[in-house]
Amino acid sequence: MNFFKEEYPATKEEYQTNQMNVMKLIKESKDAFPILPKHLKTYHFKDVYEEVGYKVVKCSDNKQRKCKAIKFNFEYEGHLYSELFYINQSQSIGTSKKQISAILGVDFLKKHKWSIDLNKRVINT
Incomplete structure (x- = not known):
């Protein structure tokens, strides 16, 4: 189950802010897979x-x-x-x-x- 383990932000608000910033960057980028700044992270298994x-x-x-x-x-x-x-x-x-x-x-x-x-x-x- 370690495959699914990710370190999430401490609060729900921090997580949601991160996700909104990631989605904004992806939408604004011309790259298919833009490189994220170090302060942002994509989460793949939240709630999986x-x-x-x-x-x-x-x-x-x-x-x-x-x-x-x-x-x-x-x-x-x-x-x-x-x-x-x-x-x-x-x-x-x-x-x-x-x-x-x-x-x-x-x-x-x-x-x-x-x-x-x-x-x-x-x-x-």
Whole structure:
């Protein structure tokens, strides 16, 4: 989840002022990706995920464990989605316990009536 972590300004007002100044600079610039002054920063993951606490859940090895609850908000093909994930860091996938992998599971696919065509490698919504 470290990929989504960003250091945000201390107050909501500072964040909003930063965002307005960034958008103004982008609109006024002739460059597709203008270089921002050091006092401005773009934020990509604000409100994408939110840590919402802990819950005891059954893990893939059928054992009950206390896991971190993460709410993941995203947009796909113009539709907004919000899904709750339970992250068990003791069973994390990867070379480091800080590296976590998660996928949208069958429950999510059923809930939103999605299907995956594995041959064509596409998601049908």
